[in-house]
Amino acid sequence: MNVRANSQPYALLERVFREEAGRLTASLVRLLGDFDFAEELVADAVVAALERWPRDGVPERPASWLFTTARRKGLDRLRRETIYRKKLELLAALPQDPPREADDRLRLIFTCCHPVLAREAQVALTLRAVCGLTTQEIARAFLVHEHTLAKRIARAKHKLVSSGVPYRVPRPDELGSRLGEVLTVIYLVFNEGYVATTGEAPIRRDLARDAEWLASLLCRLMPDEPEPIGLLALVRLHLARWPARLDATGHLVLLEHQDRSLWDHRAISQAVALIERAATFRRPGRYQIEAMIAALHSEAPSWEATDWPQVMALYSVLARIDSSPVVALSRAIACRYVDGPAAALADVDGLSDQLREYHLFHATRAALLRELGRFDEAAREDALALALTRNTGERALLEERLADRGRS
């Protein structure tokens, strides 16, 4: 096989993996009719590529290289395990070259995000089978033991196979809820990268980039659906503001205090164009609305000059789709700038039963109480918020606030 000289930058490897590993898994599942087996073959080929490509360079036709390697690794494995005669026949019947005509990745995505799997299993399997991340990479990203993650993936694959999950794109009547599952998984991957819930590094950019790639893939594969476009715009708006999210000492900077000149304004206007394209479908949904809210923030010259009445109106629309108290909390924050802190505090207080375990509920209450001059109550709320978050960046911010008060 022809191999380009010199090692390639890791970014190229990553791009090739994302495109080719998922594509290969998707067609092998169809050709072999065995999710588990197909996924293992590709995983073996990815590991081989990770060893070889940085040393020898990325092959000229990476898809063929992965396909041939997967096929050979599978044959080796099956020859050692003679009980798998039927699998061996399947594998021997595969063509020599990877099939290029069909893109089966949409089936793969919907299968990995099938509602019979728990959310964390959907996330792990999607990253592994669709994005081509290794078990080790996923385990590192979610700060779980590699062994635990490998077991989670193995169990998920086994369940897909043994419980008769069909390998197909959902029918139109099922599409709404099934697409919702996929979008939730991508959004979770993004959030895990954007605000890591655990661990030392407060922001994990790689997962956020994987989520962006997944959302853009979904847009390419489902060009007639507006919600994936909305999600892609939302993710890109957050990424555009990324450079301003941490200060020089690595502390998280709230949107309110960010240096807006650090934002990528070109990326912001491109994301806004995506929202406009989604809107032409005239089928609004939660991700389009969230993207519109993010766009209002991204295009505002300052926190104070944000179009708060419009933000609040959009949160009201969102609350009709999603009755979660977290949405109501966001609406209350916007209310602060429309109707003042007393009105906002009344709204927030109405959520205490549902949100008493949520750190941002207490952090929001603290901020409103402080504005109303009720400093002792504010400090108590800050302490409660601190006790409830594990994110290092958010902790630092809250600790600072409490310390400031001690000094004053």
Next chain:
Amino acid sequence: MKYMLLITQGEWFANGNQADRDKAMEGVVEWWGKQFASGKMVGGQQLQPPETATTVVIERGKYALLDRPLMEAKEAIGGFGILDVADIDEALAIVETMPAPDCKVEVRPILERPR
């Protein structure tokens, strides 16, 4: 593929008032009739109430009897069914139409051994 449906006895059945229960039961019975008629439900029965259950515990070749059902009261099984359908999506779509006011249904694929 075949799927076993393990259906808990809902609150409506265990503790509801007689009139509501009779009304709900009518819908449930009609649903079962429809599933059997379609040929997709290939087996299934309603069970006597959980307090009639005897549990046999076998340990190292010895057995003991317990005068109670295996499951806790709130998840006591009230009946079971066996679906024979194309895939899990079809099984779940059918189960989701069951008109019981409340209950849990475990949908478990049946292991089919080659004969």
